[in-house]
Amino acid sequence: MNILFGHYVADEGTVEAFGKRLPPGDPGAALKAGIGMVHQHFTLADNMTVLENIALGTQSLWRPRLDRAEARERLVRLADDFGLTIQPDAFVSALTVGERQRVEILKALYRQARVLILDEPTAVLTPAEAEALFRTLKLLVGQGLSIIFISHKLNEVMAVSDRVIVLRGGKIAGERRTAETTRADLAALMVGQEPTLPPIVEVPFGGRVLVLEEVSTGGKSSGAPLDRASLTLKDGEILGLAGVSGNGQAALAALLSGSEPATAGAITLAGEQRAPWSTLEALDLGIGRIPEDRHAVGTIGDMTVAENLILESYRSARFCSRGFLDWDAARKFAEEIIAEYDVKCPSPDARIRLLSGGNMQKLILGRALDPEPRIIVANQPTRGLDVGAVAYVHGRLIEARDRGAAVLLISEDLEEIMALSDRIAVISKGRISSVTKRGQRSMQQLGELMAGHGLEAAA
């Protein structure tokens, strides 16, 4: 959609609107052709009024005077026509998110858009605001506009659309008439065909190593906080936690790695009930972490490979004696990890920022797995990696499980969850569903749970 609107230039192919080819990379041309876009992150200037934001770019830059009267008149008329109440002279900084979105829509309508693209428009809205938005959209369609509504929420798509196109991995996975399809059908299209599963090796699980009972968090992490979530993790298993990002995964990972406290609930680690631990204690307790964001959290880009590798263990006697770091030991350790984990990097002294995502992730794996942790929290461990690196990460996680570690695999990718996990749970809005063995729930059922349907019933 950013190509359509001209923010990006397509590598191949062309865009045609109303029979005319659009020049690539030119939002102005897209606007002229009648394409309007409501970005997920609003493109409004907070220091200006609603009217000014809407008038921006609609009058020639070389006009000696901005014609406010005319702009205001048109805006008020438009707002009336579409029932989008707005105060033209309010500063955008004073508006609620829903109101700002209304301004964005009016901006497109003011430009006489005939095709309106909405990118995840409900992500920032309250349910009531979303309802109002749907009514507006129906009204717009009634007036002859075409609307592209981009969303990963199936219920919204079913509620608002006439026709649905499912995208998966940059390709069109299918096209349906909304009236002739079901949510399950779309869910299947979204996640792809049921993959052929590798034969399930029945590994006898060990004891319960970690039990969360009705645990809630305070919302320090991004996304939803945990809301009375319960989960049991056993030795020697991979527990897959599926869910759309932003539903409490960050809070769970932060809780387990010690960076966010629990506000309620009980945590039992290795049979011992205990208060949440600090990040330092997490390491000592044998909790290995593969963070979600390897650039921002997992590594320090401008430090070397060796420095990054000892970040979690530099206090140990291995790398530190009498308060001084032993760089020879650190470099030797880095060389071991580089060799053992097949990392392509020039030397232990290379800055980690310069490595590819896959190699960076291998280093993080090495750092997390080398001390043989008892619990491994892998949050989106393969996001953004190429196929080869994905397979490598998967192999290492399975290896850790076979050694007897408990692996919590948090992922948005259902195929990954289905392929790796011994048991599967779903997280949605901070709640965690009951746990089932792999194969007990179909992809569709998991997809439904991920979208937040029937979770209460299942839990």
Added chain:
Amino acid sequence: MQALDILLTASFWVAAIRIASPLIFATMGELICERAGVLNLGIEGVMTVGAFAGWFTVYSGGDLWTGVAVAAVSGALFGLLHALLTVPLGLSQHVVGIGITLLATSLTYFTYRLVLPEVTSPPKIEPFAPLPIPGLSQIPILGEALFSQTPLTYLAFASVAVVAWVLYRTPLGLAMRAAGENPSAVEAQGISVSGIRIGAVMAGSALMAVGGAFLTMSAFNSFFFEMINGRGWICIALVVFGSWRPGKALIGAILFAAFDAYQVRLQQLTGGVVPYQIFLMMPYVLSILALVLVARRATYPRALMIPYQKGER
């Protein structure tokens, strides 16, 4: 009491307005750049270039107004260099700005030596003469202070009105303010962010250069080294003091100039009992105080100093 009497003399206010004029030009220039999202630390160097270019044009036989135009164009060219480095290339605005200041200043001194290898004392030119405005200049104190100045001072005040008009009343100003607040808003409306920013930096630099030219063409009548003497840096503070608004920045420039004019007169009054450095310091100490009091709550342009790359999030 004598110290307060100074404030009632016309000559004090004439001096204050004269000292304020170059600051007004350069502050407006900096304000335009920052409103569009670019911090222009090249200001000190660009003012030096303007001072020299204007003076040299007249010295080589050019008309006074031609001198002003040449100063503006040379300023705009250095602005273009600054803009090319900071806008499309997205380099650090701090580093580029200081680099431009060093480059422009040194290049000016070098050129001065090249064209005038022999001189020891700076040659003088015939500067702008005061142009009293009939009628208005007869008003006591105010008339003398505001309406008996040189044409360049009038131009300085006019530049405030023009900048304010452009920023708040024209589609172009709307785009400039938006580019400094949220560039993606500008791009989403089909306007080139780079175009707006480059234009703003060039226009702003032209104003700074005219501010520099004021010093050689309307105040000191000749060009000498170190003559800008930190005025550019003061203007950067004045923009903050004025909360990025032309009117408030104008008041700030006049206030600072008044302090400056006042301290010179106080020096004469105390007759050497108090070290003169104390008085020299006064305007700066007061500007720091004013900044602390006024600018702490200032809302600065949100995208100031953040390079915009199309298609980047």
